[in-house]
Amino acid sequence: MAKRKTKRNSKRNTPRNSIIVVLLTLFIGFYLVEGGWQDWVDPNNSSFSATTTQTGAEAGRLRVIFLDVGQGASQLLISPSGKTMLIDAGNNDREQQMVDDLHAYGVKHLDIVIGTHPDADHIGGLDRVIDHFEVGDIYMPKIQANTKTYESLLRSIKNKGLKVKTAKAGVQLDWDEAVDAEMVAPVAASDDSNNMSAVVRVTYGSSSYLLTGDAERESEQAMLSAGRELQADVMLVGHHGSKSSTSPAFLKRVRPKYAVIQVGEDNSYGHPKQTILDRLAKQHVEVYRNDLQGNIEIASDGSKYYITTER
Template sequence: MKKLIMFVITCLLAFSVAGCSNQVIEPKSTQSDMHSSAKKLKAEAAGKLGVFYLDVGQGSSQLLISPSGKTMLIDTGDVDKEQLMLNYMKEYDIKKIDVLVLSHAHADHIGTASAIIDQLDIGKIYMPKAGNTTKTYENVLKSIKNKGLKVSTAKAGITLDWDEKVKVQMLAPVQPSYEDMNDTSAVVKVTYGATSFLFTGDAEKQSETDMLESKADLSATVLTVGHHGSSTSTSAAFLKEVNPKVAVIQVGAGNSYNHPTEAVLKRLDKKGVKVYRNDQNGTVSAVSDGKDVKWATER
């Protein structure tokens, strides 16, 4: 993580000198401790968009820091990653989450949300209407209630108020209910200048079809691959419409689901999409100046 953070600092500094391209450059060693480096990163990121695909194993969590320093957290990893997530918040010097999006009610996406809500200042919370009866989900609702917070329904057609320089749209769920909870996933598109990032949760083919039929602008520079690279997501038609340059797969090493599947990897390869994976690259970081996206990986 220490090398990752210093690497991204180097990328940020490079923006002001010579622009960038989607390449990975080895970071120089540093004696700075992780926490102070994270603070420096936040300062250097002023005026740019930082997107951090946190390595939470077989789960999902993305931390975004806007050009004006606003924060957004999309999902929080599984229940066994509570301390890891709190450590990430400390390392990135995050004391407030301005927007918390919990894509859907499965534990690998909301597992540590109760701890995040309990220990940090929280602005707005977005969740789909569909819930479940698990202890994890009940704990999230309890933490929200104890903090006196309200939940806004995550659904297609919403524009989120986050940063005046960044457009944040919710493209799914399109329908009010789905048979499969994965299809209730909130899908968020973040656009900064000429660059854009699509976050898909565990949305599967039915939700993807509904998004295609809604005629929403799905095109994005970067795609967070749906459902950890499961064959139930990232259909050929959906991938064609998104047409990403880069894809990030949030997946744990040696997972029992065999994610990501060979079918999805082949689709991405056929379209010439650069792929980053948490199981191979650790935490994956992207920094956009509105024109180009610079990448860094933990390993």
């Protein structure tokens, strides 16, 4: 796929419509979560059987694709049997790119969609994705945002007749019989959206992945204290390589061989921070970056890894 230029568009509210946005968000949020975030399945989706075809060298592999969405994050997972999972979908200006990329990877529907937390650079494209694809289950943590981006996502979920399942530690995802996918965070409630990020650990055979969203030190410490299995050969570096994440203790527990940093070519945050790059280098971790290599795929046949990059 051709290299794309990063454009920032945060769909910010103007003062005169901010009150309307808040009211709409609260109304739609109440509709979706009345009585708690319900474990609800659309009966019309009960016959989901379509799969994404895996052919040739891809057959029998778990594919984890770190999509280049600029200064945002999105991971597409395709299981050995063709089941699909999308975690996050970049910022608002990447909505159509997300739809195009999913089509390019042969995705016809999504078995599981996860919005790790309500920041725009993670959920900005999810509304368009939900509008264009059949979706099985959708998971989000119990934290909301009074933003137009979040309100747009809730509206798309409502229009599809879906209800949100709670993303939290201990949730076992019913995805593919050959693959174990479990949420290991958030462990506890927090007022900080980053520390409410859904963190997913995926294992297939002897291969393992840890997909961290924007989880920061508070969440990392909670995961460590909870004693959950965190070791993973492939790690998504938390919060785009910010100093707020990837603490030495957490990195020591995970012990990754490969790390992926989802970061844009042009960003005002200075991500990834040199402190984090040095920390990864000290642990002899092989680092991949979307800003340098475009889309990054780290696939596994259950024992060996197969790494391909767009550039």
